[in-house]
Amino acid sequence: MKLLLIGAGNMGGAMLQGLHVNDITVVEAYPPRVLELQTLYPTITIVSEIPSLEGYLVILAIKPQSFSTLHTKGIAEGVISIMAGVSLEKLKSGIMAKHYIRSMPNMAALVRKSATSLCGDVALKDEAMEVLSSIGRCFWLESEKELDIATGLAGSAPAWIALVAEALSDGAVNLGMKREITYQYIATLFEGVGEVLKSEHPALLKDKVMSPAGTTAAGYAKLEEGKVRDSFIKAMEASYERAKSFSK
Numbered sequence: 001m002k003l004l005l006i007g008a009g010n011m012g013g014a015m016l017q018g019l020h021v022n023d024i025t026v027v028e029a030y031p032p033r034v035l036e037l038q039t040l041y042p043t044i045t046i047v048s049e050i051p052s053l054e055g056y057l058v059i060l061a062i063k064p065q066s067f068s069t070l071h072t073k074g075i076a077e078g079v080i081s082i083m084a085g086v087s088l089e090k091l092k093s094g095i096m097a098k099h100y101i102r103s104m105p106n107m108a109a110l111v112r113k114s115a116t117s118l119c120g121d122v123a124l125k126d127e128a129m130e131v132l133s134s135i136g137r138c139f140w141l142e143s144e145k146e147l148d149i150a151t152g153l154a155g156s157a158p159a160w161i162a163l164v165a166e167a168l169s170d171g172a173v174n175l176g177m178k179r180e181i182t183y184q185y186i187a188t189l190f191e192g193v194g195e196v197l198k199s200e201h202p203a204l205l206k207d208k209v210m211s212p213a214g215t216t217a218a219g220y221a222k223l224e225e226g227k228v229r230d231s232f233i234k235a236m237e238a239s240y241e242r243a244k245s246f247s248k
């Protein structure tokens, strides 16, 4: 099926890394971004006005705040919305389609390693999973509640993990290491630990690293003192509440 990507900013643009192999038309409103995209993807049709939706599988990648001003014509074959928090009910009132899916990709789509959540009409499930597999791994969820939780867990978490990366770097720089080399370590570190976590329980990995009266335990106590675990739990909660507020 031919795809129509509406909105190719940070996230829609990142998704294009995988989606560009399809028959895809891109609608982008911000003129400087159109020029950038034309350079990056010279063979893709990029337009500034939304065409009739007839015959398209639409991927809606505009901000939730822009949704109320969206005007479309025709009935799409399907809509996959990546807008945080915008419920299926609200989606149905703003854009016409035969089937609807909500999805939550993440910025790792830039390297086709997104952890992408989906929920909605089962009739569109296989096609949506196939299309979004081009940007990484897909997780089908049974409810919008889970999708709103996954918005923090996978959609927002790249920013939180980037904060952890920057903080680790700051700590090493504070002790005298050169900034650039710390970022190279951290990228290798995250890749390696991510690979290990595919088969190892996080608590068991932690126990294997932490020696009695060792360096890890010394640092771990400081992280607990700083309420890092509590902060992440609260970050997830705040993200979930914000997502839900977009459909009120």
Ligand SMILES: NC(=O)C1=CN([C@@H]2O[C@H](COP(=O)(O)OP(=O)(O)OC[C@H]3O[C@@H](n4cnc5c(N)ncnc54)[C@H](OP(=O)(O)O)[C@@H]3O)[C@@H](O)[C@H]2O)C=CC1
Pocket (backbone or CB within 6 Å): 006, 007, 008, 009, 010, 011, 012, 013, 027, 028, 029, 030, 031, 033, 048, 050, 061, 062, 063, 064, 066, 070, 071, 082, 083, 084, 104, 105, 106, 107, 155, 156
């Ligand atoms: N950023 C992320 O990591 C993630 C974002 N998301 C979701 O993705 C969506 C987009 O976020 P993000 O990419 O960060 O936002 P951006 O603002 O970077 O991108 C949205 C783009 O869509 C354009 N746009 C707005 N209205 C229209 C329209 N009617 N037709 C065509 N283009 C339009 C905007 O142009 P202009 O600026 O001129 O309005 C902008 O360039 C959000 O709903 C967000 O919740 C989901 C997962 C992760």
Ligand SMILES: O=C(O)[C@@H]1CCC=N1
Pocket (backbone or CB within 6 Å): 084, 151, 155, 156
């Ligand atoms: O911050 C946001 O609202 C969007 C959704 C998930 C990541 N970015």
